[in-house]
Amino acid sequence: QVQLVESGGGLVQAGDSLRLSCVASGRTFSSFAVRWLRQAPGKEREFVAGISASAGSTSYADSVNGRFTISRDNAKNTVYLQMKSLKPEDTAVYYCAAGLGGSFPYWGQGTQVTVSS
Secondary structure (H helix, E strand, O other), rough: OOOOEEEEEEEEEEOOEEEEEOOOOOHHHOOOEEEEEOOOOOOEEEEEEEOOOOOOEEEEEEOOOOOEEEEEEEOOOOEEEEOOOOOHHHHHEEEEEEEEEEEEEEOOOOOEEEEEO
């Protein structure tokens, strides 16, 4: 079993930066791929960024590519999402999810990011 806890969200102004953290329990976390997803009010949950278990591969949604960076420190059981040049449309609850083989059954409770214009 893996438990995920997100943190780092908050209220910022457009153009500011934030770094989200996703801390996992469980010794097998380093074997899992991890994704960040977000859900804005009234919208469907959407993929933001993903990273492989070894951190050798990353992927991003077009809307955040070039502004967000996903990384991980397996020694700390932590995955990060560095967000720069934030826009009001980035406002959402951000979730991390972990899993294997394209399945991501482990989810955190989410952290709120609010970007004011």
